[in-house]
Amino acid sequence: MEIIMKNMNFDFQQIIEGNLNANIILDDRIIVYANKASKLLLGFNENDEILGKRFDQFLHPEFHSICKERLRRVTENMEIAPLMEQKMFQKDGSEIDVEIMAIPYKHSNNKMMSQIVVRDITEKKHTQHLIMQTEKLSLIGELAAGIVHDIRNPITAIKGFLQLLKAEIANNTYIDIIETEIQQIEDIANELLFLAKPKETVWQVESLFDILNESVNLFSTEAFKRKININIYTGKYKKLFVLGDKVQLKQVFVNLIKNALEAINKSGEITIDINKDDKYVYTNIRDNGIGIPSDKLDHIGQSFFTSKKEGTGLGLMVTQNIISSHKGKIMVKSKEGIGTNFTIQLPLYPS
Numbered sequence: 001m002e003i004i005m006k007n008m009n010f011d012f013q014q015i016i017e018g019n020l021n022a023n024i025i026l027d028d029r030i031i032v033y034a035n036k037a038s039k040l041l042l043g044f045n046e047n048d049e050i051l052g053k054r055f056d057q058f059l060h061p062e063f064h065s066i067c068k069e070r071l072r073r074v075t076e077n078m079e080i081a082p083l084m085e086q087k088m089f090q091k092d093g094s095e096i097d098v099e100i101m102a103i104p105y106k107h108s109n110n111k112m113m114s115q116i117v118v119r120d121i122t123e124k125k126h127t128q129h130l131i132m133q134t135e136k137l138s139l140i141g142e143l144a145a146g147i148v149h150d151i152r153n154p155i156t157a158i159k160g161f162l163q164l165l166k167a168e169i170a171n172n173t174y175i176d177i178i179e180t181e182i183q184q185i186e187d188i189a190n191e192l193l194f195l196a197k198p199k200e201t202v203w204q205v206e207s208l209f210d211i212l213n214e215s216v217n218l219f220s221t222e223a224f225k226r227k228i229n230i231n232i233y234t235g236k237y238k239k240l241f242v243l244g245d246k247v248q249l250k251q252v253f254v255n256l257i258k259n260a261l262e263a264i265n266k267s268g269e270i271t272i273d274i275n276k277d278d279k280y281v282y283t284n285i286r287d288n289g290i291g292i293p294s295d296k297l298d299h300i301g302q303s304f305f306t307s308k309k310e311g312t313g314l315g316l317m318v319t320q321n322i323i324s325s326h327k328g329k330i331m332v333k334s335k336e337g338i339g340t341n342f343t344i345q346l347p348l349y350p351s
């Protein structure tokens with residue numbers, strides 16, 4: 001066996017050229033050799049030339065200095081640069097996650113170069129992220145269920161005693177404030193509970209306009225104070241019905257209107273309109289607020305994604321959960337500095 005193996009002539013050119021990991025030789029950070037996998041990794045065609053290009057141009061600036069240091073050690077101290085996660089750019093500018101390691105390579109002219117091996121882990125990172133997201137969610141769920149349970153009992157007691165106090169001391173502003181604030185605590189606790197285990201859904205035929213109107217009314221004082229107009233345009237669609245849970249659907253519109261209000265700095269306008277086709281009703285909630293930067297649009301609706309100091313980043317996630325349990329869809333369009341348009345698509349009743 002041994003003898004046979006010794007006598008075999010391996011085509012090392014083919015082994016490296018066809019290797020599924022990107023193998024690149026750098027002479028002072030200039031690419032002097034790149035196998036097929038390297039070209040594909042960087043978004044080039046197999047026949048494209050990438051020799052002579054600077055490796056740094058494909059590396060995320062965050063890693064320039066560490067890369068320089070690692071390669072210095074490879075060529076000067078003959079060390080191995082261990083596996084490290086970094087980010088690179090492809091030819092068209094898209095960012096990829098990679099694992100990189102490097103070893104010394106002595107060229108035939110005796111010059112020390114570095115051979116680097118790069119593996120694309122973008123997909124792996126993405127899956128990891130999703131798993132983390134799900135784990136985070138179930139963790140919040142468990143936490144929330146516990147906290148909410150423990151908070152509710154004392155709140156019920158406090159509310160009861162407040163009622164007694166109110167009977168004794170009429171028209172006291174402090175008591176009113178305490179009552180509003182306690183309501184706030186209860187609302188937050190309930191929102192958290194939504195994540196833990198969505199309340200039992202009560203399916204009923206509901207008027208979409210009524211739900212929208214009641215949701216808007218909740219904000220009328222705030223909108224008036226801030227000189228923001230909230231208008232509902234139903235056109236000929238004032239009498240459309242959906243099958244769903246009124247409390248949950250109201251929560252959807254409350255979350256969206258609240259976000260719209262928070263996006264408007266000065267005075268502004270929130271426009272709500274309704275459209276339909278054969279199967280669905282579409283509610284647009286449009287604001288002329290700060291908008292969402294295009295690179296942030298993808299993160300919208302992920303748990304804890306918030307740009308607000310006081311935000312939890314849970315509003316849109318709850319919204320999305322409710323909409324999908326109602327067999328609906330949520331769509332967003334936004335332009336920074338111009339405004340945002342959320343569209344809620346829900347099945348029409350009767351379908």
Ligand SMILES: Nc1ncnc2c1ncn2[C@@H]1O[C@H](COP(=O)(O)OP(=O)(O)OP(=O)(O)O)[C@@H](O)[C@H]1O
Nearest residue numbers: 259260263291306307308311312313314315316340
């Ligand atoms: N209408 C909008 N205009 C601009 N940005 C928005 C709008 N709606 C959502 N966003 C962005 O999406 C993020 C997430 O919204 P989400 O409602 O999930 O959480 P939040 O509003 O930050 O916190 P919470 O809803 O818990 O108060 C916001 O922080 C904001 O950056």
Ligand SMILES: [Mg+2]
Nearest residue numbers: 255259315316
């Ligand atoms: Mg919100």
